Amino acid sequence: MSNVILETRGLTKEFNGFTAVDSVDLQVQQGHIHALIGPNGAGKSTVFNLLTHFLPATRGEVLYQGQVIAKLPPNRIARLGLVRSFQISAVFGQMSVLENVRVALQHQLGTSFHFWKSASSLNHLNQQAMQLLESVDLQDFAMRKTVELPYGRKRALELATTLALEPTVMLLDEPTQGMGHEDVERVVGLIRKAAVGRTVLMVEHNLHVVSSLCDRITVLARGSVLAEGDYATVSANPLVREAYMGKEAEHV
Amino acid sequence: MNTATTHFQDALQRSQQRKQLYLGLALLTVALLAPFVAYPVFLMKLLCFALFACAFNLLLGYVGLLSFGHAAFLGTGGYITGWLLTRYSSLTPELGILGGTLAATLLGLLFGVLAIRRQGIYFAMITLALAQLTFFIYLQAPFTGGENGLHGVPRGQLFGLLDLKNDLAMYYFVLAVFLFGYLLIQRTVNSPFGQILRAIRENEPRALSLGYNVNAYKLLAFVISAGLAGLAGATKTVVFQFASLTDAHWHMSGEVILMTLLGGVGTLLGPVLGSSLVVWLHHALGGSVLGSWMSVILGSIFVLCVLLFRAGIVGYLQKFVQRNLR
Ligand SMILES: Nc1ncnc2c1ncn2[C@@H]1O[C@H](COP(=O)(O)OP(=O)(O)OP(=O)(O)O)[C@@H](O)[C@H]1O
Ligand SMILES: [Mg+2]
Numbered sequence: 001m002s003n004v005i006l007e008t009r010g011l012t013k014e015f016n017g018f019t020a021v022d023s024v025d026l027q028v029q030q031g032h033i034h035a036l037i038g039p040n041g042a043g044k045s046t047v048f049n050l051l052t053h054f055l056p057a058t059r060g061e062v063l064y065q066g067q068v069i070a071k072l073p074p075n076r077i078a079r080l081g082l083v084r085s086f087q088i089s090a091v092f093g094q095m096s097v098l099e100n101v102r103v104a105l106q107h108q109l110g111t112s113f114h115f116w117k118s119a120s121s122l123n124h125l126n127q128q129a130m131q132l133l134e135s136v137d138l139q140d141f142a143m144r145k146t147v148e149l150p151y152g153r154k155r156a157l158e159l160a161t162t163l164a165l166e167p168t169v170m171l172l173d174e175p176t177q178g179m180g181h182e183d184v185e186r187v188v189g190l191i192r193k194a195a196v197g198r199t200v201l202m203v204e205h206n207l208h209v210v211s212s213l214c215d216r217i218t219v220l221a222r223g224s225v226l227a228e229g230d231y232a233t234v235s236a237n238p239l240v241r242e243a244y245m246g247k248e249a250e251h252v
Numbered sequence: 253m254n255t256a257t258t259h260f261q262d263a264l265q266r267s268q269q270r271k272q273l274y275l276g277l278a279l280l281t282v283a284l285l286a287p288f289v290a291y292p293v294f295l296m297k298l299l300c301f302a303l304f305a306c307a308f309n310l311l312l313g314y315v316g317l318l319s320f321g322h323a324a325f326l327g328t329g330g331y332i333t334g335w336l337l338t339r340y341s342s343l344t345p346e347l348g349i350l351g352g353t354l355a356a357t358l359l360g361l362l363f364g365v366l367a368i369r370r371q372g373i374y375f376a377m378i379t380l381a382l383a384q385l386t387f388f389i390y391l392q393a394p395f396t397g398g399e400n401g402l403h404g405v406p407r408g409q410l411f412g413l414l415d416l417k418n419d420l421a422m423y424y425f426v427l428a429v430f431l432f433g434y435l436l437i438q439r440t441v442n443s444p445f446g447q448i449l450r451a452i453r454e455n456e457p458r459a460l461s462l463g464y465n466v467n468a469y470k471l472l473a474f475v476i477s478a479g480l481a482g483l484a485g486a487t488k489t490v491v492f493q494f495a496s497l498t499d500a501h502w503h504m505s506g507e508v509i510l511m512t513l514l515g516g517v518g519t520l521l522g523p524v525l526g527s528s529l530v531v532w533l534h535h536a537l538g539g540s541v542l543g544s545w546m547s548v549i550l551g552s553i554f555v556l557c558v559l560l561f562r563a564g565i566v567g568y569l570q571k572f573v574q575r576n577l578r
Contacts, residue, residue: 112448
């Protein structure tokens with residue numbers, strides 16, 4: 001299990017002279033749950049934006065399954081199985097919960113440009129969508145309008161929607177942010193379940209979650225990699241303690 | 253899997269569809285009988301502008317794109333159809349209309365390719381600039397008759413069979429054209445493609461991250477909208493037997509925004525009602541002293557509408573019905 005599935009080489013992003021991501025070399029092993037941690041503004045979300053080409057990199061490259069993907073548009077990258085979520089929960093609020101998942105499944109029918117076809121042709125996908133909702137325990141909410149869901153449920157829905165694409169690598173940006181203890185436990189369970197047979201790269205502030213869930217950790221500070229390794233190695237690193245855990249130590 | 257819930261959804265959908273069907277049949281009956289009560293030429297004008305506003309609303313209401321250049325498509329449909337029918341006298345009117353519609357569709361593709369990547373106000377500005385360019389071309393081009401307009405377009409015989417000089421025959425043809433456009437929009441909104449449009453309007457980055465090429469979806473919606481706006485202009489030219497710069501002027505791009513907002517953006521019937529009100533206002537006040545105050549009156553309605561009824565008349569009625577009659 002030492003296959004690298006996702007890799008960056010010298011990945012750099014500058015915003016008007018400000019370097020948000022500074023020559024980052026990152027290697028994510030296939031099958032791992034890999035955490036990307038670091039203080040606010042360290043550049044974690046920007047790395048996600050670069051990996052999926054939501055932003056163009058200033059320098060450096062991204063290799064996915066050994067292939068340089070920097071030139072591909074974000075939708076093509078998603079189709080290759082590298083699927084991201086967002087830091088702010090990204091759901092389609094005015095659609096029903098079922099429809100949210102169905103939108104993600106719709107691609108398989110190959111009719112997404114068919115403006116002359118009835119939307120009822122999408123009902124074929126309902127069963128599959130319900131299965132995905134069950135996998136995140138949302139089956140009872142299927143017909144609800146999505147804006148009405150509590151925050152934790154929205155994040156679960158987002159996960160189900162991502163899973164609908166059957167991603168090879170999932171990028172999760174702070175999946176437990178802003179959640180109460182109970183919701184955190186549930187989402188951690190869902191991620192653990194969803195990660196079986198996949199690779200996950202996740203940004204996470206909650207160190208309990210990181211220590212219990214993740215195989216490997218990369219610490220980012222001011223755009224550069226500060227340390228990398230398993231939880232014990234990283235948490236023993238004095239630089240990390242200073243830059244990151246010093247501030248967060250009271251939470252541990 | 254949990255079939256009970258999906259069945260419940262089906263039942264709900266079906267009862268809603270039935271209600272919509274009854275409303276549709278009632279409106280269709282009104283439309284079929286209307287020329288016996290009202291002046292057919294006026295009704296045809298209503299229908300042409302209703303189609304124009306519906307086409308515009310497909311973009312603003314269902315994709316969230318504000319085009320400020322839709323007059324270019326209305327005008328192009330009108331001019332090309334007028335030119336074809338005057339130049340080639342053997343051409344039947346439906347072919348002339350088809351030609352004008354195709355020309356507007358192609359122009360829509362061109363505008364779309366140039367504008368679709370822009371967001372918000374930049375999209376509106378580019379469509380406005382391109383429409384202005386189109387306007388000046390029509391002002392200068394020899395075939396349009398410049399400021400005098402293109403006159404003497406024959407109504408001709410539909411499919412070479414039915415004489416459209418008869419206002420009643422013309423009216424039913426225009427009604428058929430309108431229904432075609434309206435139903436096409438309704439279907440587009442409620443299609444697999446429409447689902448993706450909804451997703452894009454609600455959260456574009458998420459739709460992109462789910463693997464959808466959002467610009468391609470927006471472009472197709474833009475082209476459909478432009479084509480239908482062209483169809484409205486083409487039909488209008490055959491009805492009035494002339495095409496003029498008024499239809500290509502930026503005032504018209506502004507007026508269709510007003511029509512749509514007034515009636516209710518993002519509702520299927522809103523633009524029909526909104527455009528009818530505006531056309532009726534023009535008609536009612538046109539001859540009177542108030543005629544010269546038309547812009548002020550329309551402007552005031554616009555301001556009131558934006559301030560008080562953000563959902564438009566139909567949107568407001570829908571909310572009222574939902575709140576009180578369920
Ligand atoms: N589009 C942008 N334009 C300019 N600066 C940006 C842009 N996006 C991010 N930045 C800056 O880059 C830095 C890194 O931001 P980023 O969002 O990647 O941090 P983060 O590690 O995800 O932080 P957080 O934990 O708060 O989510 C910040 O200083 C931010 O202000
Ligand atoms: Mg972030």
